[in-house]
Amino acid sequence: MISSLSPLRPADERAAVDAATFATDVAPLAQPLVLRDQVAAWPAVAAAKAGDNAIADYLGGLEAGAAHPLEVLVSPPEFGGRFFYRGDNLEGFNFNRERAPLKLLLSELLRLAALPAGEAHSLYANAATAPEHLPGWSAGNPIDLDLGGAVPRLWIGNASRTATHYDGSTNLACVVAGRRRFILFPPEQVGNLYLGPLDRTLAGPPSSMVDPTRPDLDRYPRFAQALAHAVVADLGPGDAIFVPATWWHHVQAFDTLNVLCNYWWDFDPANSAFHALVHAMMAVRDRPQFEKEGWRAWFDHYVFSPSAGTAGDHLPASARGVLAPASADRTERMRQYLLRVLGTK
Numbered sequence: 001m002i003s004s005l006s007p008l009r010p011a012d013e014r015a016a017v018d019a020a021t022f023a024t025d026v027a028p029l030a031q032p033l034v035l036r037d038q039v040a041a042w043p044a045v046a047a048a049k050a051g052d053n054a055i056a057d058y059l060g061g062l063e064a065g066a067a068h069p070l071e072v073l074v075s076p077p078e079f080g081g082r083f084f085y086r087g088d089n090l091e092g093f094n095f096n097r098e099r100a101p102l103k104l105l106l107s108e109l110l111r112l113a114a115l116p117a118g119e120a121h122s123l124y125a126n127a128a129t130a131p132e133h134l135p136g137w138s139a140g141n142p143i144d145l146d147l148g149g150a151v152p153r154l155w156i157g158n159a160s161r162t163a164t165h166y167d168g169s170t171n172l173a174c175v176v177a178g179r180r181r182f183i184l185f186p187p188e189q190v191g192n193l194y195l196g197p198l199d200r201t202l203a204g205p206p207s208s209m210v211d212p213t214r215p216d217l218d219r220y221p222r223f224a225q226a227l228a229h230a231v232v233a234d235l236g237p238g239d240a241i242f243v244p245a246t247w248w249h250h251v252q253a254f255d256t257l258n259v260l261c262n263y264w265w266d267f268d269p270a271n272s273a274f275h276a277l278v279h280a281m282m283a284v285r286d287r288p289q290f291e292k293e294g295w296r297a298w299f300d301h302y303v304f305s306p307s308a309g310t311a312g313d314h315l316p317a318s319a320r321g322v323l324a325p326a327s328a329d330r331t332e333r334m335r336q337y338l339l340r341v342l343g344t345k
Helices: 019-026 043-049 052-060 102-113 187-192 223-228 273-285 289-304 328-342
Strands: 013-015 033-036 070-075 096-100 122-129 153-157 160-166 170-177 180-185 231-235 240-243 248-253 258-265
Touching: 043 052, 043 170, 043 258, 052 102, 052 170, 070 102, 096 102, 102 122, 102 153, 180 240, 187 223, 187 248, 231 240, 273 289
Parallel strands: 013 033
Antiparallel strands: 033 240, 070 096, 070 122, 122 153, 153 258, 160 248, 170 240, 170 258, 180 231, 180 248
C-alpha cells in the first residue's frame, strides 16, 4: 500500500492535451501539471498493463541494435530502495554503479520480484537515452507534442526513492509501468530543503538531505515550511506530469518493475545557471556586505530585472558585445570571454 500523504495539496491536473493545447496552455506554466492518460495509447503502456513479464518482453524486443549497455544503480535491501549518501559523514553512497545489457537487467528485475519483501536489491537504470539503449522506442511510442527535439530517456527499475532534486530544464515525465508518486516543492523553498553537498552529488544536481516520506523535523525544522508549500501527484501507467525547470521533486516508484520515460528540453548544459551560482559563491558571497549590495544591483540590472535583456539598448548595435540580444554568436562571445578571464592565473 502507498502510505497516505493527505496533508499535502494535490497537484493540478487535467485530461490529455493535443500539441496545440500543450504549446499554449501547458508549456508556459510555472507550476506542475498532471496530464491524465497523456500517453495511454503507447504500446509500451498496454504491455505494462498486462504485467511484468509482458512489459519486460516488450522492452527486450526494442534492444536490437543498442550501442551501449545501461548504467544500473544497485543498492542493498537494507536501504529500502532509497538511493542516497552513506553514513552520517556522507563518506560515500549507498549504491554502486554497474553496466548491464537491457535484457540482463529485465531478467534480474523479474527474478527479484519473486523474492520475499525486504530481500531484494534495488536496481535502477537512470536516464537511458532511447536511441542508444532502446533503438525501437521512439518509433513505437511517439510523444506527438512539441518538446523542442528532446530525446526520450528511460528509467527502469524496481521499488525506489529518488532524493528531492531539481532539473535545470523543463521536464515531461511519462509513467509507462508501475505507480509513481511525485512530491514537488516550489523553487523558492530551496532554503527549507537542507541541501546536501553542491559539488559531490548523487547524480548531477544537488539533493535535499530530508526524506519527505519520513521527515525528521527535529533535525530539519524548516522542512515543515517546505511541506506547507508542497504538492503531491500520484501517477499510473499512461499518466504524465509537466515539471517546470527549477521545481524540486522527490520521486517514488512502488512496484516490482517500474518504467518511466521523460523528456528534458529548453536547456543548454554548457550554459548551466547552477555553474554560474557556484562561481558567484566564489567571487561574491564572502565579500563585505556593502560590496555584495553593490553587486546585487548589478545582478538585478543585468540578470534578474524584467528589462535585463534591454540593458544594452543605449549602445550602438555594433558595440553591444555580450549585451547583445540572445543568439548563438553572443553565446560564443560570452563563452570565449569567460574562458579567457577564468584562465588567468
